C-alpha cells in the first residue's frame with residue numbers, strides 16, 4: 151500500500167543519507183523500506199530535522215501542509231481582509247490552510263464536524279469562527295460568520311457543503327478544489343455542484359490543485375512553515391495510532407471524522 155512516511159536510515163550505500171538520518175519519502179505501509187539508488191528521486195526522499203517533531207513532517211511540513219500552502223497561496227491568492235472558508239478545518243490540510251490565511255491577514259471561518267474540532271480551530275488556532283456541519287446549518291453559519299460573503303473557499307469535502315458555499319461567494323471569488331472526501335466512497339455518481347451558476351454571476355472561478363505539481367518548490371513552503379512553527383505562530387496537530395496491524399480500521403477513521411488532526415499510523419518505534 152502506497153503511503154508517505156518518515157523513517158530513520160538504518161543502512162545506506164548513498165553518501166547523501168547516513169545511518170541515523172531521518173528522512174521523509176514514499177515509504178509505504180510497512181515496517182522497513184528498501185529504496186534502490188535509482189528510485190531515490192522518485193520516492194521524493196529528503197532529509198528532515200527531527201527536532202521539529204517527526205510527525206510534523208507528515209503534517210504541516212509534509213504533503214498536506216504543502217497542499218494547503220501552495221493551494222491557498224497560488225490558487226487562492228489571498229489578500230489581507232478577505233474572508234477565507236475552509237472545510238475539513240481540523241484535518242491535516244484544513245488546519246494548515248486556516249493558519250496560513252490568518253497569518254496573511256484574512257478572516258478565517260472553518261467548517262468541521264463536532265464541537266470539539268470547532269472549539270480547537272477557534273481557541274487554539276485562532277480561526278475567527280467555525281461551523282459545526284454535523285450539528286448546525288452551514289448556510290446559516292455562513293450568513294452569520296461571513297457577513298461580506300466568501301472570497302476564497304478551500305474545499306476538502308465537496309458535495310452539499312460545496313454547493314452551500316457557492317451560494318455565499320463574492321464577486322471574483324476563488325474556489326480551490328483540493329478534495330471531495332464526502333464523495334470518495336459513493337457507489338453512485340459523484341454529486342457535482344448544482345449551484346455552479348453562482349460562478350457565472352460572480353465572475354468567480356473554481357480550480358483544482360494537485361500538490362505534486364509543486365514538488366520542486368516544497369523547500370520554499372517548508373522553510374516558511376518551519377519559520378512559523380519556530381515563532382509559535384503555527385501549530386501542527388497529529389493523531390497517531392500505533393501498530394501496522396491497525397491499518398484498515400485506522401484508514402477508515404478519515405471517512406467518519408474520527409481522526410483529529412493529521413492521521414498517522416506508527417509502524418515502528420524510533
Ligand SMILES: NC(=O)c1ccc[n+]([C@@H]2O[C@H](COP(=O)([O-])OP(=O)(O)OC[C@H]3O[C@@H](n4cnc5c(N)ncnc54)[C@H](OP(=O)(O)O)[C@@H]3O)[C@@H](O)[C@H]2O)c1
Nearest residue numbers: 238241242243262263306307329330331332359360361407
Ligand atoms: N489535491 C491534493 O493534492 C491533495 C493532497 C492532500 C489531500 N487532499 C485532499 O484533501 C482533503 C483533506 O485531506 P486530509 O489529509 O487533510 O484529511 P483530514 O481532513 O485530516 O481527514 C479527513 C476529514 O474529512 C472530514 N470528512 C469525512 N467525511 C466527510 C463528509 N462526508 N463531509 C464532510 N467532511 C467529511 C472529517 O472531518 P470532520 O470530522 O470535520 O467531518 C475527516 O476527519 C481530502 O479530500 C484529501 O483527499 C488533496
